[in-house]
Amino acid sequence: MKLVYFAWVRERIGLTEEEIDPPGGVSTAGDLLDWLRGRGPEYEHALAEPRAIRIALDKVHASRTAPIAGVREMALFPPMTGG
Amino acid sequence: MTATLDIRIQAADFDIAAEVDRLRGAGTGAIVTFSGICRDEDGRLAALELEHYPGMAEAEIARIAEDAAARWPVTAITVIHRHGRIAPGENIVLVVTASSHRQAAFAAADFLMDFLKTRAPFWKKEHERDGKSGDWVAATDTDDEAATRWGRE
Numbered sequence: 001m002k003l004v005y006f007a008w009v010r011e012r013i014g015l016t017e018e019e020i021d022p023p024g025g026v027s028t029a030g031d032l033l034d035w036l037r038g039r040g041p042e043y044e045h046a047l048a049e050p051r052a053i054r055i056a057l058d059k060v061h062a063s064r065t066a067p068i069a070g071v072r073e074m075a076l077f078p079p080m081t082g083g
Numbered sequence: 084m085t086a087t088l089d090i091r092i093q094a095a096d097f098d099i100a101a102e103v104d105r106l107r108g109a110g111t112g113a114i115v116t117f118s119g120i121c122r123d124e125d126g127r128l129a130a131l132e133l134e135h136y137p138g139m140a141e142a143e144i145a146r147i148a149e150d151a152a153a154r155w156p157v158t159a160i161t162v163i164h165r166h167g168r169i170a171p172g173e174n175i176v177l178v179v180t181a182s183s184h185r186q187a188a189f190a191a192a193d194f195l196m197d198f199l200k201t202r203a204p205f206w207k208k209e210h211e212r213d214g215k216s217g218d219w220v221a222a223t224d225t226d227d228e229a230a231t232r233w234g235r236e
Contacts, residue, residue: 007134007206008219059139061202075136075204079222082133082140082164082205083119083176083196 001068003036005046006077009053012046022068029055029074030064036076052078086152087159090144092135094167097177106159106181113185115192117178123171129212131220133166133175136204140164147198151180154194155187162195164205194233201230 004017026035033055037047047053055062056075068074089105091097099118106114121131148160161179169175178195182188201222209217 004136006136006204007208056136056139056204059136059142061143075139077136077204078206078219080201080204081207081220081222082135082203083200083226 001071002073004073004075006075008078009046009076013042027067027069028064029057029062029066029068032068032074033064033076047076054079086148086157088145088148088152089159089161090141090148091161091163092137092140092144093163093165096165096174097163099174099177102161102163102177102179106161106179108158108181110183111158111181112183113188114179114181115185115188117176117192117196118174119176119196121169121171121173121175124209127211128171128209128217129214130168130170130210131175132168132208132210134206134208135164135166139204140166143203144199147195147202150198151191151194155182155191157182157187157191160191160195162199164199164203166205168210197226197230197233200226 001020002017003020005013010016022032022035026032033047036043054077057066057071058073103114103116144162148162157180159181163177165175178192180188180191207220211217
């Protein structure tokens with residue numbers, strides 16, 4: 001699965017995107033967020049405040065309870081400030 | 084009635100008068116425009132940098148426009164959202180709605196802007212006049228509250 005990051009999530013993690021292979025048991029977007037936080041201090045720094053992180057699965061807004069089976073691209077980003 | 088939807092995400096500026104003219108038609112009695120302009124925040128800002136999620140930005144704005152067209156009898160909706168570096172006084176976003184009567188055009192434009200601010204994947208970073216790269220603009224509760232008044236979610 002491809003992970004893509006935007007705005008300060010991208011800056012804190014230090015990557016725009018990466019390919020990941022999450023372990024078994026990671027079945028929802030929220031599970032994946034929790035697993036990512038354990039990957040290093042930059043992930044912990046970016047994702048420490050879970051309520052500030054928005055999720056999109058294959059370019060559609062999704063909640064933390066959404067299943068990730070079959071998803072090709074998951075995006076993590078802060079609340080949006082366009083317009 | 085099927086509304087004509089025109090969604091564009093671009094770095095280039097846009098011509099507001101030309102976009103209004105594009106929506107003139109025999110059955111169109113009302114055209115409403117909203118233009119979002121970059122502020123200088125009391126002289127503090129040199130520019131805003133707008134980051135977006137390519138692909139999702141277009142798709143999400145199209146979903147919002149389809150929702151608006153299903154709620155009000157509009158004949159056409161144009162949304163243009165810029166990305167990249169934008170200086171104070173320059174255009175950021177344009178919403179144009181056309182209808183036979185004004186109420187639908189006003190309501191659809193208002194609805195579009197509320198959801199564009201809270202759901203379209205764009206993020207603003209401040210660049211200050213003293214050369215510093217400033218902070219990411221924080222989302223505001225008032226924008227979230229504005230979006231909830233339509234009872235969409």
